[in-house]
Amino acid sequence: MDPGGSRDPGALAEWVRGEASRCMYCGLCEPSCPTLPLGPHRGYGPRGRVYLALAAVEEGRLTVEGLASIYSCLLCAACTLACPAGVDVPGVVRAVRSLARTGLAAPGRADA
Numbered sequence: 001m002d003p004g005g006s007r008d009p010g011a012l013a014e015w016v017r018g019e020a021s022r023c024m025y026c027g028l029c030e031p032s033c034p035t036l037p038l039g040p041h042r043g044y045g046p047r048g049r050v051y052l053a054l055a056a057v058e059e060g061r062l063t064v065e066g067l068a069s070i071y072s073c074l075l076c077a078a079c080t081l082a083c084p085a086g087v088d089v090p091g092v093v094r095a096v097r098s099l100a101r102t103g104l105a106a107p108g109r110a111d112a
């Protein structure tokens, strides 16, 4: 599936759930991420972004800070080379960006 190409929010959210469900939160991806050292917390790395994405689709919530984490991803896919579970982190990020535009994950609804 090309998550960025789908216009169906339900299908996008389901795809994100499937990808995020494979994440073991092991952190093996984090050393490869160029944005993690530049951010104030681990939300600026792949593991944090997967966590935020799952919260966005499960609870319909994403704060402005959460959106900053999602939009600071470079979509470089370096994390995918290190991930033993094959989680498509840049695909998840693209999907959440699309969902944020539809209002499913609106900033400010609750704390992320």
Ligand code: SF4
Pocket: 022, 023, 024, 025, 026, 027, 028, 029, 030, 046, 047, 050, 082, 083, 084, 085, 086, 087, 089
């Ligand atoms: S995305 Fe992959 S490498 Fe990163 S924490 Fe999840 S399972 Fe581990």
Ligand code: SF4
Pocket: 032, 033, 034, 035, 036, 045, 046, 049, 072, 073, 074, 075, 076, 077, 078, 079, 080, 089, 090
């Ligand atoms: S795709 Fe995003 S989360 Fe993955 S390594 Fe690149 S900047 Fe980090």
